[in-house]
Amino acid sequence: MTKLADCQVVGALTLPEGKAPFDRAPLIMSSAAAPGRVVQVTAYLEDGGIAGKWFTLEDFQALQQSGQAIAFRESFDAGSSAALWVLRPNFAGREAALAELRSSELMLRDYVPLADGSFGCLVRERAQASDLRDKWAKEADAEARQNARAGSWQRAREAASRALALERAMSPERIAMMMLACQSLGLGVRAEGYLRMARQSRGEDFAAQTEVALQKLEVSVSGQAVVPATSLLGPRKPAQGARQHVRDGLGRLRTSSP
Amino acid sequence: MHGAVSWSTLATLMKRLPEMLQPLAAAAIAEEARHANAWAMHGAACAVGRQLPLVHRTHKPGAPHALSELFKERRIAAQRACTERERRAGISRAAYLFLGSAAYPDGQVAFVLDRAALEGLPCSYSPMDSGALDKHIVPADPSTSWDDSAKDRCFQEHLGHGDDVAAFAGPFLATHFRDPLHYVTCPQESQPDFAPYHGLRNPGDDRRTFTIEVRAHEDVSFGPDENHLIEIVVSRMSFLEELPDDLVGKARAAEAENEVLEAVARGIGGRLGAQLGAGAA
Numbered sequence: 001m002t003k004l005a006d007c008q009v010v011g012a013l014t015l016p017e018g019k020a021p022f023d024r025a026p027l028i029m030s031s032a033a034a035p036g037r038v039v040q041v042t043a044y045l046e047d048g049g050i051a052g053k054w055f056t057l058e059d060f061q062a063l064q065q066s067g068q069a070i071a072f073r074e075s076f077d078a079g080s081s082a083a084l085w086v087l088r089p090n091f092a093g094r095e096a097a098l099a100e101l102r103s104s105e106l107m108l109r110d111y112v113p114l115a116d117g118s119f120g121c122l123v124r125e126r127a128q129a130s131d132l133r134d135k136w137a138k139e140a141d142a143e144a145r146q147n148a149r150a151g152s153w154q155r156a157r158e159a160a161s162r163a164l165a166l167e168r169a170m171s172p173e174r175i176a177m178m179m180l181a182c183q184s185l186g187l188g189v190r191a192e193g194y195l196r197m198a199r200q201s202r203g204e205d206f207a208a209q210t211e212v213a214l215q216k217l218e219v220s221v222s223g224q225a226v227v228p229a230t231s232l233l234g235p236r237k238p239a240q241g242a243r244q245h246v247r248d249g250l251g252r253l254r255t256s257s258p
Numbered sequence: 259m260h261g262a263v264s265w266s267t268l269a270t271l272m273k274r275l276p277e278m279l280q281p282l283a284a285a286a287i288a289e290e291a292r293h294a295n296a297w298a299m300h301g302a303a304c305a306v307g308r309q310l311p312l313v314h315r316t317h318k319p320g321a322p323h324a325l326s327e328l329f330k331e332r333r334i335a336a337q338r339a340c341t342e343r344e345r346r347a348g349i350s351r352a353a354y355l356f357l358g359s360a361a362y363p364d365g366q367v368a369f370v371l372d373r374a375a376l377e378g379l380p381c382s383y384s385p386m387d388s389g390a391l392d393k394h395i396v397p398a399d400p401s402t403s404w405d406d407s408a409k410d411r412c413f414q415e416h417l418g419h420g421d422d423v424a425a426f427a428g429p430f431l432a433t434h435f436r437d438p439l440h441y442v443t444c445p446q447e448s449q450p451d452f453a454p455y456h457g458l459r460n461p462g463d464d465r466r467t468f469t470i471e472v473r474a475h476e477d478v479s480f481g482p483d484e485n486h487l488i489e490i491v492v493s494r495m496s497f498l499e500e501l502p503d504d505l506v507g508k509a510r511a512a513e514a515e516n517e518v519l520e521a522v523a524r525g526i527g528g529r530l531g532a533q534l535g536a537g538a539a
Contacts, residue, residue: 013366013493013516015325020496026516042516059364066316067324068366165496170511193506197498200489200510200525 001049002039006032008075009122011060012084013040016070017116021091021158022165024133025084027122028060028069044080072112072120079108079124085133087111087119091162092143094119097136104128130168137166137174144177148184148221157181170202176213180221265380267348268475271414272382275422279429281415285455286433292452296432303438304428309530310358310442311372311488312472313522315365325367329502332480332487334369340389343406343413344473349382352473354389357427358442360522361387361469366493368522371478373424375486380475381420385430385456387466388413388473395467398459416456423472434468439530441469443523484508488529491521 007029014025027041029050038060039052063069085101087094098119101107106129112120123129144159160177167174175194182191199207286296314334316325328334336351344352360368386395391409402408418426431438434450441450447463460467480487490508492498493516498509512521 015500018496019499023496024494024515053363055364063364065324066365067326068316161499165499167495170495187503190503190506193501193503193509194498196507197509197511201513201521 001045001047002031002033002052004044004048004050004078004080007039007050007078009072009078009082010038010075011064011069011071012086012120013063013069014084014086015067016064016114017067018086018088018118019090020165021088021094021162022136023084023086023088025086027078027082027084028071029078030075044082048080070114070120076109076112076122079122081125082108082122083125085121085123086114087121089117090158092158100132104132106132133166133168137163137168140166141174141177144181145217145221148177148180148217149223153181153184157185170198170206172198172206172210172213173217175210176217179210179214180217265348268380268382269348271347272417272419274419275425278416278418278422278426282429282433282455289452292433295436295452296429299432299436299438300429303430303432303435305534306438306441306530307427307429307431308424309533310424310427311370311526312355312357312375313360313368313370313526314353314355314478315360315362315368315518326500329500329505332484334474334478336475336477341392343391343410344388346410347414347417349473349475351475353476353478355472355474355478356387357383357423357470357472358526359465359469360491360519361446361466363446363464363519366516366518367497368491368518369480369487370489370491370522370525371480372486372488375478375481376420376472376474379420379478381423381472382475383418383420383423383426383470383472384413384416385418385426385470386416386454386458386468387471390460390464390466394460394462394464395458396461398453398457402457412456412458420472420474423470427470430470439527442526442530446519489522489525491518491525493518 009027010030011028012025013028014023028038029041030038034054037054037056039050039054041050041052043051045051060069064071087097091097098111098121101121101123106124106126108122108124114120140159140163144156144163147156147159160174160181164174164178175198179191179194182194195207195210198210286293316328334353336353339345339349339352355371356362391413397404431441433455434452435441436451444465446465448465449463450468454468458467484505487508489510490501490505491510491512493512495511498506498511501509510521510525512518
């Protein structure tokens with residue numbers, strides 16, 4: 001077993017320069033017990049050990065060369081449940097986000113400045129961290145909707161991108177917001193691409209839910225009567241009969257819209 | 259002539275299908291249960307084998323190409339062959355792909371390509387990861403010699419002509435799996451139902467021991483309008499922003515972060531199920 005106490009954080013599986021405002025990356029650690037190799041941590045075990053995927057230093061270098069991983073200039077003490085949260089320069093309000101992280105005491109150490117100007121934050125991913133990430137996602141989504149209502153589509157897209165990257169699980173509503181922003185910016189191919197991606201990734205029911213979310217969003221953003229949210233959207237996870245449920249909802253949405 | 263490939267050397271070494279199938283048949287005959295399975299599963303396995311796509315996972319030691327360049331150029335560059343062993347066999351350049359699985363364990367993005375992407379390209383294949391012969395794969399029988407010349411011999415004995423890979427895949431699957439689809443869905447650390455016929459094993463049960471590697475000896479293009487590109491599997495949602503507009507619709511995001519192999523398997527398994535189901539109907 002690899003003991004976390006023997007490990008040092010040496011890098012992470014994130015792009016050195018990424019377009020998404022946020023990324024959550026698994027850490028790469030070296031262990032005193034395994035010279036010449038590093039491990040991509042996939043799980044922290046209750047007994048103080050870690051599970052992960054081992055590779056050689058040569059493979060780690062290759063990942064860096066192909067732009068898929070970063071190495072820190074210095075190594076850091078590891079901590080349980082830790083991952084790297086990357087706040088890119090295009091993360092609007094990232095100073096405030098960083099301040100929240102700092103005051104939460106979730107960070108293992110102060111942020112690491114990355115080559116592209118990102119804040120690399122080694123975060124203990126406890127429930128409080130998930131709450132914080134969910135809160136940021138919700139705020140970004142609200143900001144996207146607000147900008148959409150104001151017709152500021154570029155800002156809406158930026159905020160939608162942030163919400164999408166922050167979301168811990170794929171959500172029809174976040175994809176719908178991204179689609180609407182892209183569509184409104186004349187990026188029809190990209191907008192349709194997100195729907196196809198949703199279908200491929202999570203299936204037909206999920207894609208249907210995304211279409212419903214898009215229609216609701218269009219109504220909401222255009223300032224027309226918003227259809228009550230209580231019954232139209234089915235559960236997020238595709239369930240038996242969910243597709244029909246969504247179709248029924250679509251029908252009701254169409255007939256109730258002015 | 260095929261660019262920098264020492265084509266004459268490679269062409270001499272590559273075996274055609276009947277020769278590649280001989281040891282497979284011998285292994286089946288030697289073991290009753292395997293033989294019965296190969297007989298019973300032949301049709302189903304050949305149907306699966308014919309449909310298996312190619313998977314390239316973006317990571318290769320020494321690769322100068324960043325992910326962003328790959329998205330821009332829309333081709334997987336054949337680069338200097340990874341091992342001296344390949345170079346001795348006349349392979350100077352190769353783009354590495356696995357048939358039907360993202361068996362290479364590193365890389366945050368995987369490209370799933372139709373086999374038509376290889377049409378007209380000089381290609382070869384092996385029923386294992388050729389690079390792993392150096393590091394991760396050893397003979398199941400520890401008394402077998404495993405020096406450099408033994409590895410060379412092993413590589414060349416299992417070096418097939420790229421045109422035959424789909425025809426080889428069917429009998430290969432039938433000889434190793436009770437359910438041919440298990441070849442697609444089995445995890446990184448796993449074993450086939452019947453021991454690999456080539457007599458090699460990996461101490462950590464890495465599936466690269468029994469996953470068919472295909473090497474294209476020239477660049478592999480996504481094709482006009484990217485019609486050879488079936489899917490781009492990304493390890494997490496943040497990668498979607500890196501994709502050009504017209505490639506977003508080709509993306510599949512892994513269900514759990516960083517589970518690229520599993521997401522690729524889910525996609526291939528789903529499509530195969532639909533194709534074979536429709537065929538049966």
